[in-house]
Structure formats: C-alpha cells, structure tokens
Amino acid sequence: xxxxxxxxxxxxxxxxxxxxxxxxxxxxxxxxxxxxxxxxxxxxxxxxxxxxxxxxxxxxxxxxxxxxxxxxxxxxxxxxxxxxxxxxxxxxxxxxxxxxxxxxxxxxxxxxxxxxxxxxxxxxxxxxxxxxxxxxxxxxxxxxxxxxxxxxxxxxxxxxxxxxxxxxxxxxxxxxxxxxxxxxxxxxxxxxxxxxxxxxxxxxxxxxxxxxxxxxxxxxxxxxxxxxxxxxxxxxxxxxxxxxxxxxxxxxxxxxxxxxxxxxxxxxxxxxxxxxxxxxxxxxxxxxxxxxxxxxxxxxxxxxxxxxxxxxxxxxxxxxxxxxxxxxxxxxxxxxxxxxxxxxxxxxxxxxxxxxxxxxxxxxxxxxxxxxxxxxxxxxxxxxxxxx
Amino acid sequence: xxxxxxxxxxxxxxxxxxxxxxxxxxxxxxxxxxxxxxxxxxxxxxxxxxxxxxxxxxxxxxxxxxxxxxxxxxxxxxxxxxxxxxxxxxxxxxxxxxxxxxxxxxxxxxxxxxxxxxxxxxxxxxxxxxxxxxxxxxxxxxxxxxxxxxxxxxxxxxxxxxxxxxxxxxxxxxxxxxxxxxxxxxxxxxxxxxxxxxxxxxxxxxxxxxxxxxxxxxxxxxxxxxxxxxxxxxxxxxxxxxxxxxxxxxxxxxxxxxxxxxxxxxxxxxxxxxxxxxxxxxxxxxxxxxxxxxxxxxxxxxxxxxxxxxxxxxxxxxxxxxxxxxxxxxxxxxxxxxxxxxxxxxxxxxxxxxxxxxxxxxxxxxxxxxxxxxxxxxxxxxxxxxxx
Numbered sequence: 001x002x003x004x005x006x007x008x009x010x011x012x013x014x015x016x017x018x019x020x021x022x023x024x025x026x027x028x029x030x031x032x033x034x035x036x037x038x039x040x041x042x043x044x045x046x047x048x049x050x051x052x053x054x055x056x057x058x059x060x061x062x063x064x065x066x067x068x069x070x071x072x073x074x075x076x077x078x079x080x081x082x083x084x085x086x087x088x089x090x091x092x093x094x095x096x097x098x099x100x101x102x103x104x105x106x107x108x109x110x111x112x113x114x115x116x117x118x119x120x121x122x123x124x125x126x127x128x129x130x131x132x133x134x135x136x137x138x139x140x141x142x143x144x145x146x147x148x149x150x151x152x153x154x155x156x157x158x159x160x161x162x163x164x165x166x167x168x169x170x171x172x173x174x175x176x177x178x179x180x181x182x183x184x185x186x187x188x189x190x191x192x193x194x195x196x197x198x199x200x201x202x203x204x205x206x207x208x209x210x211x212x213x214x215x216x217x218x219x220x221x222x223x224x225x226x227x228x229x230x231x232x233x234x235x236x237x238x239x240x241x242x243x244x245x246x247x248x249x250x251x252x253x254x255x256x257x258x259x260x261x262x263x264x265x266x267x268x269x270x271x272x273x274x275x276x277x278x279x280x281x282x283x284x285x286x287x288x289x290x291x292x293x294x295x296x297x298x299x300x301x302x303x304x305x306x307x308x309x310x311x312x313x314x315x316x317x318x319x320x321x322x323x324x325x326x327x328x329x330x331x332x333x334x335x336x337x338x339x340x341x342x343x344x345x346x347x348x349x350x351x352x353x354x355x356x357x358x359x360x361x362x363x364x365x366x367x368x369x370x371x372x373x374x375x376x377x378x379x380x381x382x383x384x385x386x387x388x
Numbered sequence: 389x390x391x392x393x394x395x396x397x398x399x400x401x402x403x404x405x406x407x408x409x410x411x412x413x414x415x416x417x418x419x420x421x422x423x424x425x426x427x428x429x430x431x432x433x434x435x436x437x438x439x440x441x442x443x444x445x446x447x448x449x450x451x452x453x454x455x456x457x458x459x460x461x462x463x464x465x466x467x468x469x470x471x472x473x474x475x476x477x478x479x480x481x482x483x484x485x486x487x488x489x490x491x492x493x494x495x496x497x498x499x500x501x502x503x504x505x506x507x508x509x510x511x512x513x514x515x516x517x518x519x520x521x522x523x524x525x526x527x528x529x530x531x532x533x534x535x536x537x538x539x540x541x542x543x544x545x546x547x548x549x550x551x552x553x554x555x556x557x558x559x560x561x562x563x564x565x566x567x568x569x570x571x572x573x574x575x576x577x578x579x580x581x582x583x584x585x586x587x588x589x590x591x592x593x594x595x596x597x598x599x600x601x602x603x604x605x606x607x608x609x610x611x612x613x614x615x616x617x618x619x620x621x622x623x624x625x626x627x628x629x630x631x632x633x634x635x636x637x638x639x640x641x642x643x644x645x646x647x648x649x650x651x652x653x654x655x656x657x658x659x660x661x662x663x664x665x666x667x668x669x670x671x672x673x674x675x676x677x678x679x680x681x682x683x684x685x686x687x688x689x690x691x692x693x694x695x696x697x698x699x700x701x702x703x704x705x706x707x708x709x710x711x712x713x714x715x716x717x718x719x720x721x722x723x724x725x726x727x728x729x730x731x732x733x734x735x736x737x738x739x740x741x742x743x744x745x746x747x748x749x750x751x752x753x754x755x756x757x758x759x760x761x762x763x764x765x766x767x768x769x770x771x772x773x774x775x776x
Contacts, residue, residue, distance in 0.1 A: 033417070
C-alpha cells in the first residue's frame with residue numbers, strides 16, 4: 001500500500017491510540033522474521049534459538065516492571081491479558097464473589113467484568129472525581145470481605161490520569177481480593193513497579209510503547225491463583241497456549257529494554273513538550289479547558305476542550321494533524337466519551353474534547369505547528385458560527 | 389542473537405512444526421512495521437491506511453478458502469481460533485449437548501473439548517484406522533440428534549493424513565450440529581474450500597504456510613451462531629477484541645495470496661521430493677515402515693519408523709538435520725505420540741517414528757543429504773547394538 005497517498009502524513013499526536021515502532025525494535029525483530037523461524041518447542045537448533053530469544057525478552061519485560069521472568073505470561077494483546085487476568089481469576093476462585101473496577105476502565109476490562117456480572121457475579125463500579133481519579137472512600141466502602149478481584153487501570157487512556165493503585169491494592173489485600181492493574185497506557189511511559197503498586201496481576205501492551213500491535217503480557221505474581229481461559233498445548237506455564245509469536249515477543253523485550261534505559265529523560269522531555277503545547281493553545285484560545293488531573297497525569301497526554309466547537313469538527317478542519325476525540329477504539333463514532341462523562345464533565349465539554357498524545361518521536365516543531373493549526377481552525381470556526 | 393552459532397543451520401525438515409517466512413511475506417510486512425503504524429480504529433489517515441490493509445488481507449484469506457471476506461475473523465494463533473470455534477459454539481448453544489472430535493486432534497482442539505467435558509458436556513472421541521483416518525461408521529454412530537459440534541482436523545500434523553471432512557460434515561448437519569475443521573496443517577498445502585468441505589467453522593494458522601507465528605484466523609460461515617470468548621472493544625465483528633496485529637495480518641494475507649497462486653505446482657514438487665526421500669530411505673533401510681495413509685496425505689509430510697532405534701536417538705545422531713519425533717509442541721519430551729497410539733501402532737513402532745516434513749524451500753539436494761545422513765546414522769546405530 002502506498003504510504004505517500006494524497007492524504008500525506010499528518011503530524012502524529014495519537015500515541016495513546018498506538019505508537020510507531022521504534023526503528024531499533026524493528027531491527028531487533030528482523031532476524032526472527034528471516035533466519036530465526038524455529039518453533040520454540042522444537043528440540044533442534046532452530047527451536048533452541050527461538051526459545052532462548054523468548055526467554056531473553058521475558059527477562060527484559062520483568063526487569064522493566066520489577067518482576068521475576070517466570071511471572072511474565074505473553075499474550076496476543078493487552079485485551080487478551082486483561083481477559084486472562086479477570087476471567088482467569090474469576091474461574092479459579094469459583095462463582096458468587098464480588099468484583100470491583102473503576103468507571104473509566106478500558107472496554108477490555110469493563111466488558112469481561114460485565115460478562116461475569118451476567119453470570120451472577122456482583123460488580124461494583126467505583127466513581128471517579130472531576131480529574132478522573134478513583135474516590136478512595138468509595139473504594140474503601142466497595143472493597144469488602146467476599147471481594148474476589150479489584151481491577152483498576154494505572155493510567156487512563158483518554159485523560160492520562162494516574163490512579164492511586166497502591167492504596168487500592170492495600171484495600172484489596174485487606175479484603176482478601178487480588179489486585180489487577182491494567183497498565184497498558186503506563187508501562188514504558190512512567191515508572192511501573194509491581195511491588196510498589198501492590199499488583200498481583202498487571203497488563204501491558206506492546207503497541208503502546210513502540211513494539212508492534214499483536215503482543216501483550218500479563219504479570220502474574222508467584223502464587224496468585226489463575227486459570228487459563230484458552231486450552232491447548234501447555235505453553236506459558238499452562239496459562240496461554242499457542243506457538244509463541246517470537247518476532248513480536250522479541251520486539252516487546254527490546255521495547256522494554258529501551259524504555260528502562262530512557263524512561264527518566266523521556267518523561268522530562270515529553271512533559272516539557274506537552275506543557276508547551278498546552279501553553280500555546282491556552283494563549284490562543286480563551287476558555288480552553290484541560291481535562292484530567294494535572295498533578296497525576298501521563299507526561300505525554302493532553303486532553304483539552306475547545307470552547308464552542310465539537311472535537312471531531314475541529315479535528316476535521318485540521319487534516320495536517322492526526323489526533324483523537326474520545327477513545328480511539330471505534331472508528332467513525334462521535335458519541336460522547338464515557339470516561340469524560342464519568343468525570344462529571346458536561347456533555348458539551350466532553351464533545352468539545354480532543355486528546356493530543358505525544359511520544360518518542362514528537363518534536364518541538366511538531367508541537368508548535370499543531371498548536372498553530374488548531375488555534376487557527378478554532379478561530380475560523382468561531383468566525384463562521386459568530387459572524388461579526 | 390547470533391544465527392551462526394556452532395550448531396550451525398541444519399537441513400530443515402520440520403515444516404509441520406513451523407515454516408520459515410517467505411521473503412515476499414516479510415517484504416509485504418515491512419511497511420507496516422515502519423511508516424504504517426496506525427491503529428485501524430483511528431479516524432485519520434494512519435488509521436485509514438491500516439484499516440484498508442487489514443481489509444485487503446481479509447479478502448486474500450477468504451479467496452484462498454472460498455469464503456466471503458466478512459466470514460474471516462483474525463486471531464492471535466490457530467490455538468485461539470480453535471478455542472473460539474469450540475468454546476464459542478458451546479457457549480452460544482447452551483449447556484448439556486454432545487461434542488464429537490477425533491482421537492488425533494491437536495491439543496488446541498482436544499483440550500477445549502476436555503474442558504467442556506469437565507463442565508458436563510458429553511464428549512465422543514472418534515477412533516481412527518491404522519492410516520489415521522476417522523472411521524466413518526463410528527462417526528455415524530456417534531453423531532446423533534443432540535450433537536452440538538463436530539470438530540475434526542483436515543490434515544494431521546504428525547502423519548499428514550487427510551480426513552473425510554465432507555462426509556463428516558454431512559453427518560454433522562443431518563444431526564443439526566455445526567462442523568468445525570482445524571485446517572491449520574492443510575491451508576496453503578492442499579486445496580481447501582469451505583463449501584466443498586461443508587465447514588461451518590474452519591481454523592488456519594499463519595506460521596504453517598510462510599506467515600509469522602502469532603496470527604491465525606477462523607472462518608465463521610454467515611449465520612453460524614458463535615459467542616465471543618474474550619470481551620473488549622468490539623473488533624472483528626464483536627468476536628475477537630483487541631487492536632488488530634496489522635503487520636501479521638498483512639503477512640497472512642500475502643501468504644494466502646502466494647499460496648493460491650502457487651499451490652498446484654508446489655504440491656506436485658513436494659510430492660515428488662517426499663517420494664524421493666521415502667525411496668532413498670527405503671532402499672537403504674530394510675524394514676522401514678511408513679506411518680499414515682499414503683493415498684490421502686499432505687504432499688510434504690513423511691512419517692517413518694526406523695527399525696530397531698528410537699526416533700529421538702536417531703535424530704540426536706544426525707545433528708545436520710532438524711526434524712521432529714512426536715508432535716513438536718513440547719520440547720524435550722520423548723513420550724510416545726498419542727496420534728500414532730490412536731492409529732494402533734505398537735509402542736516400539738511409535739517410538740521409532742520420525743516426522744520429516746518438507747516445504748517451499750526444501751531442495752532435492754537437501755532431501756538427498758538428509759536421506760544419506762539418516763541411513764548412515766541408522767547403520768552405525770545398528771552396528772553398535774548388534775556388533776558382528
């Protein structure tokens with residue numbers, strides 16, 4: 001497919017939807033798309049090499065999140081990791097318990113929870129405040145003896161708000177529940193340590209930190225009971241059958257290695273770029289509103305509502321920019337974001353929101369261009385709707 | 389990882405375990421590992437291009453198996469496709485019915501079946517004859533009113549035997565059951581047409597026909613009831629959530645396109661190579677036994693028992709050859725193959741079996757070298773165990 005279509009390559013500020021692959025990650029994969037094609041289960045040199053590569057990748061992931069290699073289970077996506085963590089915990093612990101999640105979870109957490117609720121599990125959905133943070137008093141009330149699992153995301157995909165996971169894990173453990181953390185938007189962007197968080201289960205996604213789509217992993221703390229949700233030939237400690245996706249697993253490992261090396265510097269750089277973008281926009285657009293929790297936010301995420309124009313209309317007027325309105329999971333939908341609604345934002349403010357998410361390849365130049373283009377389009381739209 | 393280790397690159401006759409990627413498939417993927425990183429759900433040019441690439445791949449898969457594009461659901465592996473087909477059929481049809489599979493299914497079919505049996509489903513396991521073919525009279529007896537699902541593989545991974553699927557599908561449909569076909573070892577190797585087979589559900593695996601590990605698909609005939617087994621943001625018609633693995637899906641599409649173009653010629657070439665290998669071995673090794681059904685076998689699969697020596701010992705004596713003893717799914721195991729046992733082979737003959745599986749990059753020269761090396765190692769082992 002021709003990449004140089006008429007549409008061109010707009011400035012990409014949609015890193016929370018998916019990241020480009022880091023060219024170093026692609027380089028690391030290539031040998032496993034060429035000579036290194038063995039099946040890790042095969043007992044010959046092709047198999048042995050593939051097996052060793054998978055083991056090395058597992059160690060890199062573990063190192064990034066403070067886990068042991070044996071606690072990392074590779075999956076085909078973060079969605080699968082979330083399903084395994086949630087359905088697998090419910091299946092192994094039996095029926096009739098209580099589940100707790102937040103009101104702003106990704107569908108790959110919210111939907112398995114709803115599925116279990118349909119099977120008779122009790123489900124408590126924790127409210128969030130105006131910044132998108134789970135209300136701890138509500139959590140303390142909801143998480144009680146008889147709770148089987150608490151699942152709360154570490155960082156929100158739309159507004160970037162970071163949750164008080166350690167406190168929630170404390171509540172979960174006091175109640176005898178397991179703590180699952182969907183860290184798909186956090187791993188590789190902020191420090192993630194499974195012990196500091198108190199996570200028993202933690203999900204990560206390759207394509208959110210410069211590895212390809214189609215690979216994820218779930219951390220399963222040693223001793224945490226978990227049942228498989230698919231059945232086959234016993235791969236991944238019996239928890240996830242299927243021949244290992246060696247090239248993608250190697251890519252995930254390399255992405256983890258790079259993230260660990262570069263995390264601190266990259267966080268500072270992105271925070272500065274994001275703040276610059278916000279400053280430029282605020283200067284040009286009176287009444288611009290920032291959605292989220294400024295003091296607990298992913299460094300590269302900026303969710304802003306532009307006064308007087310729906311987000312999708314504004315984006316459509318700026319074809320030189322690729323960004324997102326609500327969650328990126330459904331194409332062509334202009335429905336209001338559930339996350340912003342749960343934060344108590346008015347329908348108008350939610351509809352006016354844009355998510356601008358920055359990443360490793362975002363430059364100061366791009367940020368300036370994006371801010372100018374958005375400001376100009378906003379001004380033009382205002383002129384049309386309010387002729388002098 | 390260095391590919392030129394001391395172990396070198398033995399002759400690869402283990403295509404049924406996994407195939408190398410076709411270099412043309414790698415070329416097709418590369419743009420989607422580089423510039424084409426958009427999320428197919430994103431409503432901007434990056435997303436639109438990725439979405440179009442997925443659609444194009446879907447059409448190629450459909451064309452290869454005589455399906456409509458909308459009947460193809462991408463998964464992370466054939467194992468996942470088998471699980472979705474089997475568990476998803478059971479879930480949507482309710483509890484208490486009867487399931488039927490053969491005695492020589494891959495664990496990714498046999499294990500979901502066993503899981504459902506543990507939930508109270510009745511499970512009938514069809515016996516096979518000495519060539520590995522399902523016995524139709526036994527099938528006719530087992531498949532009755534109240535049967536929910538019949539699942540039989542199209543071609544066996546160990547001996548290559550091709551099953552009478554159309555006849556089994558006839559029995560299934562007469563009983564009101566759905567017919568699932570695990571065609572992981574067949575697609576790309578022999579003609580597969582979902583209508584000719586009478587399949588309602590059919591599984592295929594990327595890494596068995598020159599696409600990467602980590603991608604598969606399941607054909608779901610229009611109107612076939614199926615429930616999702618994972619839950620999330622509604623991808624793949626609501627049947628398989630998770631951001632699409634665009635590079636691997638593109639690879640699968642390209643592999644399908646190539647397979648369709650080259651299938652007839654390649655089948656003839658492989659059949660000739662396989663027959664040459666068999667002839668060389670039979671000429672050098674009196675008492676060599678071929679396992680399987682000669683007149684209904686994958687063109688590139690040769691399963692043979694060498695008299696007087698266990699397969700793994702013989703393979704260990706021929707480091708210049710990469711092949712397999714039993715199923716390749718578990719490293720380091722020397723347990724007898726369940727498939728050969730189900731065919732009624734003696735324990736000795738089963739333990740003496742080697743699976744030599746050929747593919748697109750196998751040459752006449754390699755086949756000759758492999759035959760000579762195996763014959764020489766067999767002769768040497770005989771001399772040791774029966775000194776003159």
